[in-house]
Amino acid sequence: MQMLFHDDAGAQIWTEVLSAPLPAGEGRTNGAISVVIDVDRLKRSEQAARESDERLRQFGEASLDILWIRDAETLQWTYLTPAFEAIYGLSRVEALSGNNYREWLHLIVPEDRFHAMASIDRVAAGEQVTFEYRIRRPVDGQVRWLRNTDFPMRDVSGQIVTIGGVGHDVTALKATQAAMVDSETRLRTLTEGIPQLVWRSCEKGLWTWCSPQWMRFTGQSQEESHRLGWLDVVHPDDHLAAMQAGDEAQLHGMLNVELRVRRASDHAWVWHSTRSVPVRGAPSLDRAEGSITEWLGTTTDIHDLKRLQGEQQVLVAELQHRTRNLLAVVRNVARRSIDPSAGRDEYESRLAALGRVQGFLSRSTSYLVTLAELVTAELKAVGNG
Numbered sequence: 001m002q003m004l005f006h007d008d009a010g011a012q013i014w015t016e017v018l019s020a021p022l023p024a025g026e027g028r029t030n031g032a033i034s035v036v037i038d039v040d041r042l043k044r045s046e047q048a049a050r051e052s053d054e055r056l057r058q059f060g061e062a063s064l065d066i067l068w069i070r071d072a073e074t075l076q077w078t079y080l081t082p083a084f085e086a087i088y089g090l091s092r093v094e095a096l097s098g099n100n101y102r103e104w105l106h107l108i109v110p111e112d113r114f115h116a117m118a119s120i121d122r123v124a125a126g127e128q129v130t131f132e133y134r135i136r137r138p139v140d141g142q143v144r145w146l147r148n149t150d151f152p153m154r155d156v157s158g159q160i161v162t163i164g165g166v167g168h169d170v171t172a173l174k175a176t177q178a179a180m181v182d183s184e185t186r187l188r189t190l191t192e193g194i195p196q197l198v199w200r201s202c203e204k205g206l207w208t209w210c211s212p213q214w215m216r217f218t219g220q221s222q223e224e225s226h227r228l229g230w231l232d233v234v235h236p237d238d239h240l241a242a243m244q245a246g247d248e249a250q251l252h253g254m255l256n257v258e259l260r261v262r263r264a265s266d267h268a269w270v271w272h273s274t275r276s277v278p279v280r281g282a283p284s285l286d287r288a289e290g291s292i293t294e295w296l297g298t299t300t301d302i303h304d305l306k307r308l309q310g311e312q313q314v315l316v317a318e319l320q321h322r323t324r325n326l327l328a329v330v331r332n333v334a335r336r337s338i339d340p341s342a343g344r345d346e347y348e349s350r351l352a353a354l355g356r357v358q359g360f361l362s363r364s365t366s367y368l369v370t371l372a373e374l375v376t377a378e379l380k381a382v383g384n385g
Contacts, residue, residue, distance in 0.1 A: 002039065014043035066167035072124055072152070072160045075101040087146070087169050089139035109134045109143065123150040123163050132170065145174040196298040197261075197272070199230070205246040208294065219264030235260035235269050242274075253278055255297060271306040274299045327355045 005015045016037045024030035061082055069079040077100045080092045088095065088107065095103070108116050112133035119131040128151040134143050150165040191198040191211050198211035210225040218225075218233040231239055238259035245257035255276035260269040276297030280290035331351050338344045 002043070005036075013038060014040040065169075066165075068165045068167070069153070070101070070120075070163040070165070072163050075120060075124070075163070077101070077104070078162070084167075087144060087167070088135065089137035089142075107135045107138065109136055119148070120150065120163070123152055124160065126152050126160060128152070143171075144169060145171045194298075196300045199225070199297050199299070201276075201295045201297065203250070203292075205243065214299070217263060218261060233262045235262070245274075249276065249278075249295070255295070258302065261299065270301060271303045272299045273302045324355060327351055 001019075002014060002016045005013045007013060016039045017034055018037065019032050019034040021029040022031045022033055063081060064083055064086075065081075066083045066087060067079075067081040068077055068084070070077055077096055080095060082092070084090070084092055084095060090107075105113055105117065115131060116133045119129045122129050128149070130147065130149045132145060132147045134145055136143050147168045147170045148165055149168075150163055152160040153162040153164050155161050192213070195213070197214040197217060199207055199214060200209040201207045206227045207225055207230050210220070210222060210230070214225060214230075215221065218230075220229065220233060223229075224232070231242065234242060241257055242259050245255050249255035255274065257274050259272060259274060261272050262268070263270050274297060276295045278292040279294045279296055281293045283290045331348055334344060334347055334351075338347070
């Protein structure tokens, strides 16, 4: 009989009382002898073990992951938590019946079966192993990805007697990873198929990736272009403009700069237009538009455009020169042919205004002249007159 004893200090101590009668002959007893044994440590250890088991049970019942225990020798499941039914689509009673290790292997898709068996064998040999595999649910044929972490459990002598495991459903994670790989594949196909030189960078113009087009054009390797290595093939006179454009991009959210890049085939400096926009992460409480995670940029060959613009400037300058000469000739002819009069003065004034406008147009890259510029020029002309 076990009973709770209170000592003089008021402490509670579990004891076990063993009693035996003292025979007095002729079937009579002459009292009894009793032995009181202190079993407090054992009793409290048993209580702690029960409480621990209860906590484990409640944890397993609430967990969305599967917790299980296998026999280390037979590899048969002896314990499964409710999450098993949600993930496998199979009742625990059914899963624990019969040769459940063999039935579990049948649920695994054939391509992953050997890997799963080898992983369990490693655990039985004493390793902790994390491995992934796919199962096909018998209830609906749906394929689920699982990530298992299995570990050996030893008795007091160090012998492996059971195998514990945690199974996590990573189907959604695998789908997300596959979508990301697909997205990156499409992006890589696009970036490698366009004629522009494409690159990626983090802050301060530190490149992290360049496209094959860049490597073919410049002769740089992927590693050589990283960080500020790309500047090695940019004309030294354009280094400052490139870095200043990078600093301004941090403020304005757009990089736009023209620079010369050395072509590997003939070491010629070829004009390029470089543009870049930021790639932002998810919005946060302090940044509604999301923080910049990286920059994605293109470098486009504009050498022919630059050459044509130079030729155009020469032609426009020549046209301006000839037009001004022609207007001067017309003005001189008018002066020699027309007697001084108000009409001749107005005619010369119009020729002078036409010359000023033509001069504006020849100097403007946009071929647009503002009203303010015209008014200012006319006022200066009146003042000089």
